Amino acid sequence: MNQLAYPNLYCPFPSHINKHIDVLERHALEWVLRFNLLANESSYQRFCKSKFFFLAASAYPNCQLEELKIANDWLSWAFIWDDQCDLSNLGRQPDVLKDFHKRFLEILNGAELTSKDIPLAYALSDLRQRILQRGSQEWFHYFVDRYEGYFDGCVQEAVNRAQEITPDVDSYMLIRRLTLGGYVFLALMEFCNYLTIPDSLRNHEVMKELKAMTINILAWCNDIFSVHREMSSGDVHNLALLIYYQQNVSLEEAILTVSEMHDREVHRLKDFESSLPSFGEELDAELAKYISGLHGWISANLIWYSHSGRYQNIDSLELNQ
Template identity: 65%
Template structure:
């Protein structure tokens, strides 16, 4: 299919870039090659063109270098695994995906490596160790829960592909909020900025609403920029395609509608922020940091699209060899 035109999107948040971006770029391939996560040429080329170092430096602009490296490696792991879920033969094998995810969660919760473990498992053991050298176990448990939610979203998408289902709009939105993985990467903003929001804020209904709006903003911008690739590859998990399919409108009109939904959500985020009450001096500082992290991810993710070639082709990936 022809490349869809990307409409202008509303972004009132300023662009920032981490001062360590050049050093991070030099590190870009080091970790993934050490664990052989790019085991075939298509995966290697795709990773290089994606420029995840730019995404990490844009999404976590104030991070120290060691935390930034770890966050970058988490992003790399998630995106490489996401490609396996979306673009390899695993895309229609939900039960096999469940088994992989079950083992990954065991690893993240402290299980020892065994001979049957995959390259992805070995990489997770390294990430867990390095992360816990910098973060509390309590924060890490929150992070693992968010990864579990992401894994569930990937399985739901695979189940739809296997059954040939195009989810309705409401069902798709629910799945997308999990499969996009934003809860986990927002938690990395806490890690990178060396703080953890207390439970009284994490569980507050207004904070949860801010998180949900942020997730939707990032989801809909991603769906706009990835629509051409995903539709060409036959994937139905994109709001542009779902609106096109169920509302029987053109892809161009569907893209325009998704852009309008995106911009409404950005304005809703700003409006909700203006109505936040004071939680007290210390908690207000924490929530300000957390909201700043949301803004950085929203803007950094958008800026990344103009530097990355991740969504410029629809090639099918070979399944990565999982054994060492």
Template identity: 60%
Template sequence: MKEITIPDLYCPFPTQINKHVDVLQEYAFEWVLRFNLLADESSYQRFSKANFFLLAAGTYPSCQLEELKIANDLLSWLFIWDDQCDLSDLGKQPELLKGFHNRFLEILNGEELTNQDVPLAHALSNLRYRILERGNTKWFHHFLRSFKGYFQGCVEEATNRIQGVVPDIDIYMAIRILAGGVEPVIELIEFCDHLIIPDFVREHDIVKKLKLMATKVLCWGNDIFSALREMADGDVHNLVLVLHYQQKLPLEQAIKRAAEIHDQDVRTMMILEASIPTFGEEIDAELAKYISGLHSWISANLDWCAQTTRYQTAEKLEVIKS
């Protein structure tokens, strides 16, 4: 792939790293290998070079080791499934994709595994058990809902691919917010740090907007770093590529415009933060930790994108066996 210059993206948030990062590095392969999620040498090498453990350690810098392992395994699961949706022909088969998603949701809801289930389903069942062992069921309802949105976005992308559609920017943004898989990992902030965010705070207009802006910032940052790989793969679900194809911007200008959108959304986040009302001392303290978690995600994601090899090569995967 040809070289492009990634502009400096605005990020006023400090970078932190979890104190258990070295232990996590040793652990990083244990879970994915136990559930046979790396089917061949190519998958193993791609996973090894991606260094997802660094992303987990940066995005959840304050949590204890067991929660960090769960976060790492969830990130691994999401990235492995994302590769299936983006890099294999499964990404052009929305109905087949729906079948997998329906089964995954059944497992997240507690259905028993069968010998017909793929390794990813077994791994997801294990994640559910471990999360519920250390989390609470009320929060898990929100976590489950975030997965439904993620799966919906993946199907919408697959529908566009099979129809040969390049979505306009507004439609693209709405799909990307779902298909980016960001909401499940943002929900995990509460789990990892054992926060209790009451529903009336969660549903407050400013808090909802803040979460949405953080989601957008994470998506646009990834899009900027992954644009060339996705162009080489023939995918159009990327902010840079939508600007390039739909608005006829040269690639360098499209990257610059995407960076401007990213930076403006960060500034909007900060304005929203300054306008959050007080909910009382205890809740304000919990909410402050949650917002710090959003900041950690944004800073760590940019650091990781800049150093991972994940977005440097284009390749084709085989569809997993159903």
């Protein structure tokens, strides 16, 4: 597996790095340590090697420092929780997972912390307070709804693991769009880039299609680079692995199939963007900024894999209580 040659994925979009990246790197570690989110030395090393700060600085290259810190900390929180869902026993206990998610949503909606809450809950409360100081209640409600979708996807994966269900490709792709967290971080892009997207545009079929294609691109890219970790941990939630198991092809062929899907989707996104309708001068300007942000995420996500050691580690985890 370690000798697999990963394909060169197509990405025509430029990459940029936020000028605050050095400050962000220091802040990123300080924040997770302040909230005791790293249970032991292994978790500490995993976090440092993952370099989430690089992803944040690449995905949000134009935002100011405080917004960038908030975006980075959301990313760190989500990836740390994602590891718990994928690599700990929680990933096979959907009912327990639901209880955690219920409590997290209560905190995001303003519930007071208690002594029974875990460190991740305290970190979530901190993020809520900081983001509401700089963003609107209306936008935050939209953001929390996206998080609820992410949590639902994690539970669906846990049900599959608990019941030893191997989903078909179509079923998997529906779940994957949620568990990627893409809707969360595209919503966060609005906050970081100071966009004003009214519901009339946000709910338009054009926006839905732009987001769906972008999330497909991000998900399929991730599945290619994480295939070793999922295979080693016995997890079937990876598009390349499902094609490998279900279509009687080699793993190399399965990865190539996913890479071809990825590249076609990038071309489809570009073609779609070239034929967008006009929504009026003001909304067209906001939509252009939004699309630029989508491009930034696609580029940042791909480049990050060459800097990050996240998917080289397959150790199991325990929840930090």
